[in-house]
Amino acid sequence: MKSILLITLASFVLVHSSFAAKPNVLFLFADDFTYEAVRAFGHTDIDTPNIDRLAARGTNFTRAYNMGSWSGAVCVASRTMLNTGRSVWDAGAVYKETDKERQSGVLWSQLMSKAGYKTYMTGKWHVPTDATKIFDMAMDVRPGMPKTVPTSYDRPIAGQTDSWSPYDKSLGGFWEGGKHWSEVVNDHTITFLNDAKQQEKPFFIYAAFNAPHDPRQAPKEFQDMYPLSRIKVPENFIPEYPYKDAIGCSEKLRDEHLAPMPRTEFAVKTHRSEYYALITHLDVQIGKILDALDANGQADNTWIFFTADHGLAVGHHGLIGxxxxxxxxxxxxxxVAGPGVAKGAKNDNAIYLQDVMATALDLAEADKPQHFFFHSLRPLLNGTQKQSSYDSVYGAYLDLQRAITHDGWKLIAYPKAKVLRLYHLAEDPQEMTDLAAKPAHAALKQQMFERLVKLSADLGDQVNLQTVFKE
Incomplete structure (x- = not known):
C-alpha cells in the first residue's frame, strides 16, 4: 500500500511539475483594428504608447491576415476560425454546429484546459456556443457589438448639427452598464491575473475587447486628443467605390451606412478621429494589464499575443467597413512577446491571425485535432523556419469577392461584377493603381488568377471562378 501511495504521489508531482513548467498565455484581442493604427509601426497620426512598448518587447508580424467571411459580420467568421482552427469555408460549414465542436472538446480553450491550463475569458465572444461552458472563469461575455442608436448613422454632414457624440453616456453603447466596456475588460483581466497568481496551473487568458468597433465612443479627454486639424484623409480616399453595389458594400450594408455616401473628407476625418480616440483609450487599458502582469511577477513566464479579428477601411477607397x-x-x-522572443523585431512572412491559436497549443504541448488548418509561429520566431507556412494568402467575402496575395502582388476578383483588379503591393501599398487592364501585366494576371482558382478549390470554395469569368 505504501509503495502504491508513493508511486501515485510521484506521478502527481511529475504531472503537476510538467504543468507548472508550461508558459502562461495572455491573448489580447481587439475588434475592427487595422494594421496601420499603431504608432510604433510608423503611423504617427495616432498615439498608442502601450501597444508600442509591447512591440518593443516582442516581435511584430507585419503581414497578418484574416481569410474573410461567409457573413456580413466578418468578426463571426474570424472568431469561429480562431476557436475551431478551421479555414474559412470549413469553419462556415460547422458554424451553426459549433456547439457540437464544444461537445467534442476540440475548441481552443478546451484543448488548453486538457493541457493543464486554467482558462479565463472576458469580453466579445460572438461564437455560437456558451463561453461559460468552455472557460473555467468567464465574466461579462459580450455580444458582437455595443448597441447603437439611429443618430450614429449617415453622419456627419457638413453644415448640419450632429446630434451624436462619442462621449455622451446617455446614448448607451460602450457606456451601457455605467462603465466603458474596454475598462471592464481591463478590470476582469487584472482580476484573472491576480487569481492566476494563486493557482498552481499555468493560465490562458482570452481578453477580447469590443473596441475599436463602432459605435466609436471614448471619454472626452481621448476625443480631445484628435481634433480634425490633426486627422489626415487617406491617400487613397475617393468619394465612392465604383463596384460597391456588386461587391456587397452599398449603403444597405450596416457598416457602410455609418457615413454619408458619397463620402466627404469632413465625414471621413470625423470617423477617423473617433476611431483613433477609441483606440488610444483601448491602449491605456492594455497598458494597465501589462503593468499588472509585471507587478505580479508573471511576465517572465508569459507569452503575450496582441491582434484583432480583422481591419477596417474608415475612409480608404470610399469604404467605411x-x-x-x-x-x-x-x-x-x-x-508576440514572451520568453526567448526577439525584442523590437519584425517578421515580414505572411501569416493568418488565427495562427495564434496553433501557436498557443504548441506552447501548451496540447493535442491538435486533424481538422486544424493553421500553423504554429514558433518556428518562425525561433529561426528554425525562414519562410511562411502559406505559399499564398487567400481572401473571400460572401460569394461576391475573392483575392489572392502572392509574392508582393494581389489579385482581387469580383464574380458578380466580373471584374479583376491587380495591384503591385511592393510598389503600391495603398492599392491605388489597378494594373489588370495593362497588356504588360496580362501574363501575370493570368498566373495569379490560376493560382487563385486552385487555392479556392483546395479550400472548398463553392464559387467556380473559372466558370464565372468565362461567361
Missing part, C-alpha cells in the same frame, strides 16, 4: 479585400481591412497588427 471591413467587408472588402483591401489590406486596410484584411490585415491586422500582430505582436
Amino acid at each position: 471591413k467587408q472588402n479585400m483591401y489590406d486596410h481591412s484584411v490585415r491586422v497588427p500582430f505582436i
Whole structure:
C-alpha cells in the first residue's frame, strides 16, 4: 500500500511539475483594428504608447491576415476560425454546429484546459456556443457589438448639427452598464491575473475587447486628443467605390451606412478621429494589464499575443467597413512577446491571425485535432523556419469577392461584377493603381488568377471562378 501511495504521489508531482513548467498565455484581442493604427509601426497620426512598448518587447508580424467571411459580420467568421482552427469555408460549414465542436472538446480553450491550463475569458465572444461552458472563469461575455442608436448613422454632414457624440453616456453603447466596456475588460483581466497568481496551473487568458468597433465612443479627454486639424484623409480616399453595389458594400450594408455616401473628407476625418480616440483609450487599458502582469511577477513566464479579428477601411477607397479585400481591412497588427522572443523585431512572412491559436497549443504541448488548418509561429520566431507556412494568402467575402496575395502582388476578383483588379503591393501599398487592364501585366494576371482558382478549390470554395469569368 505504501509503495502504491508513493508511486501515485510521484506521478502527481511529475504531472503537476510538467504543468507548472508550461508558459502562461495572455491573448489580447481587439475588434475592427487595422494594421496601420499603431504608432510604433510608423503611423504617427495616432498615439498608442502601450501597444508600442509591447512591440518593443516582442516581435511584430507585419503581414497578418484574416481569410474573410461567409457573413456580413466578418468578426463571426474570424472568431469561429480562431476557436475551431478551421479555414474559412470549413469553419462556415460547422458554424451553426459549433456547439457540437464544444461537445467534442476540440475548441481552443478546451484543448488548453486538457493541457493543464486554467482558462479565463472576458469580453466579445460572438461564437455560437456558451463561453461559460468552455472557460473555467468567464465574466461579462459580450455580444458582437455595443448597441447603437439611429443618430450614429449617415453622419456627419457638413453644415448640419450632429446630434451624436462619442462621449455622451446617455446614448448607451460602450457606456451601457455605467462603465466603458474596454475598462471592464481591463478590470476582469487584472482580476484573472491576480487569481492566476494563486493557482498552481499555468493560465490562458482570452481578453477580447469590443473596441475599436463602432459605435466609436471614448471619454472626452481621448476625443480631445484628435481634433480634425490633426486627422489626415487617406491617400487613397475617393468619394465612392465604383463596384460597391456588386461587391456587397452599398449603403444597405450596416457598416457602410455609418457615413454619408458619397463620402466627404469632413465625414471621413470625423470617423477617423473617433476611431483613433477609441483606440488610444483601448491602449491605456492594455497598458494597465501589462503593468499588472509585471507587478505580479508573471511576465517572465508569459507569452503575450496582441491582434484583432480583422481591419477596417474608415475612409480608404470610399469604404467605411471591413467587408472588402483591401489590406486596410484584411490585415491586422500582430505582436508576440514572451520568453526567448526577439525584442523590437519584425517578421515580414505572411501569416493568418488565427495562427495564434496553433501557436498557443504548441506552447501548451496540447493535442491538435486533424481538422486544424493553421500553423504554429514558433518556428518562425525561433529561426528554425525562414519562410511562411502559406505559399499564398487567400481572401473571400460572401460569394461576391475573392483575392489572392502572392509574392508582393494581389489579385482581387469580383464574380458578380466580373471584374479583376491587380495591384503591385511592393510598389503600391495603398492599392491605388489597378494594373489588370495593362497588356504588360496580362501574363501575370493570368498566373495569379490560376493560382487563385486552385487555392479556392483546395479550400472548398463553392464559387467556380473559372466558370464565372468565362461567361
